[in-house]
Amino acid sequence: xxxxxxxxxxxxxxxxxxxxxxxxxxxxxxxxxxxxxxxxxxxxxxxxxxxxxxxxxxxxxxxxxxxxxxxxxxxxxxxxxxxxxxxxxxxxxxxxxxxxxxxxxxxxxxxxxxxxxxxxxxxxxxxxxxxxxxxxxxxxxxxxxxxxxxxxxxxxxxxxxxxxxxxxxxxxxxxxxxxxxxxxxxxxxxxxxxxxxxxxxxxxxxxxxxxxxxxxxxxxxxxxxxxxxxxxxxxxxxxxxxxxxxxxxxxxxxxxxxxxxxxxxxxxxxxxxxxxxxxxxxxxxxxxxxxxxxxxxxxxxxxxxxxxxxxxxxxxxxxxxxxxxxxxxxxxxxxxxxxxxxxxxxxxxxxxxxxxxxxxxxxxxxxxxxxxxxx
Numbered sequence: 001x002x003x004x005x006x007x008x009x010x011x012x013x014x015x016x017x018x019x020x021x022x023x024x025x026x027x028x029x030x031x032x033x034x035x036x037x038x039x040x041x042x043x044x045x046x047x048x049x050x051x052x053x054x055x056x057x058x059x060x061x062x063x064x065x066x067x068x069x070x071x072x073x074x075x076x077x078x079x080x081x082x083x084x085x086x087x088x089x090x091x092x093x094x095x096x097x098x099x100x101x102x103x104x105x106x107x108x109x110x111x112x113x114x115x116x117x118x119x120x121x122x123x124x125x126x127x128x129x130x131x132x133x134x135x136x137x138x139x140x141x142x143x144x145x146x147x148x149x150x151x152x153x154x155x156x157x158x159x160x161x162x163x164x165x166x167x168x169x170x171x172x173x174x175x176x177x178x179x180x181x182x183x184x185x186x187x188x189x190x191x192x193x194x195x196x197x198x199x200x201x202x203x204x205x206x207x208x209x210x211x212x213x214x215x216x217x218x219x220x221x222x223x224x225x226x227x228x229x230x231x232x233x234x235x236x237x238x239x240x241x242x243x244x245x246x247x248x249x250x251x252x253x254x255x256x257x258x259x260x261x262x263x264x265x266x267x268x269x270x271x272x273x274x275x276x277x278x279x280x281x282x283x284x285x286x287x288x289x290x291x292x293x294x295x296x297x298x299x300x301x302x303x304x305x306x307x308x309x310x311x312x313x314x315x316x317x318x319x320x321x322x323x324x325x326x327x328x329x330x331x332x333x334x335x336x337x338x339x340x341x342x343x344x345x346x347x348x349x350x351x352x353x354x355x356x357x358x359x360x361x362x363x364x365x366x367x368x369x370x371x372x373x374x375x
Contacts, residue, residue: 003361005118013354016161019130026346037061037341040283044276046293052079061341066349074102083177089218114369125154127343132236133162135334140234145170148210152176152185155216172197175206204228215243235333252333259338260315
């Protein structure tokens with residue numbers, strides 16, 4: 001029997017500590033050659049919604065340790081809005097606003113059978129936060145105790161939980177454009193962690209004095225004010241360099257990636273890059289549509305060039321070829337991990353095992369997904 005697994009099932013068995021351990025083990029397994037993944041690929045196509053564009057994303061990977069192969073797929077209508085303070089963000093929905101479609105399909109690497117169809121929402125937020133926590137574990141100062149958080153959604157929540165697992169966090173300063181959202185985030189997170197969480201009125205206030213700076217936004221314009229970064233800060237983003245302004249990219253000494261060979265993901269110098277590809281970031285994007293369709297997609301507003309000579313793989317750090325933080329003044333950053341498949345195989349495999357042990361999920365016949373015609 002296969003399992004249909006809901007977000008509520010996953011929430012009963014996973015926490016940030018389990019995800020931190022599972023993903024770090026999966027990354028090291030990847031570097032040893034016992035796991036592999038395909039980086040995310042996006043497909044864009046004109047939508048019936050005149051405001052937006054259809055966006056499909058998929059990523060996959062396998063873990064020898066977990067004995068599973070995972071593919072994560074998501075189907076969205078993307079559209080773009082601008083807040084009162086001029087920040088442009090990408091929003092999305094499936095079928096109608098407020099609903100989303102993201103699925104993780106798990107297969108056995110022992111006999112190839114389908115194991116589970118899993119909602120990705122709860123696990124997705126945990127796996128991103130946990131990966132940021134792993135980066136902070138190796139790159140943030142040992143005495144880092146203050147977080148500057150830009151964003152107040154689910155990603156900002158799991159990032160804070162992860163940072164609190166790897167460092168003794170005493171204070172979080174949070175900014176997001178909507179005051180109600182940052183106030184609610186501060187109240188709930190303070191109750192959860194038992195620390196001071198302060199809502200502030202600007203990104204500059206959030207970043208000031210912070211040893212860990214985290215951007216967890218849907219913005220397509222820079223949101224981290226590099227001039228306000230403290231010496232010795234560790235900077236973490238969920239959208240690669242999109243969330244960094246020119247001063248940030250200049251002040252960061254090294255950008256770390258979990259891809260074992262970061263050069264494989266660089267684009268040729270002078271390559272023409274579409275608006276859709278810029279939003280997809282380092283992920284390869286395939287785009288359909290005529291000029292009038294493509295005009296719906298806004299231009300990503302990066303403020304400055306990115307020196308790719310600063311990019312370092314975590315594999316070099318784990319192998320002892322890179323020293324990581326050199327001193328207390330080093331400003332280091334992580335973003336754009338290229339290992340989503342490893343994350344979903346590692347955490348998805350653990351979640352499936354724990355859910356089976358607890359008798360959660362809804363069983364359905366594996367035969368529904370099998371056939372006797374050779375594919």
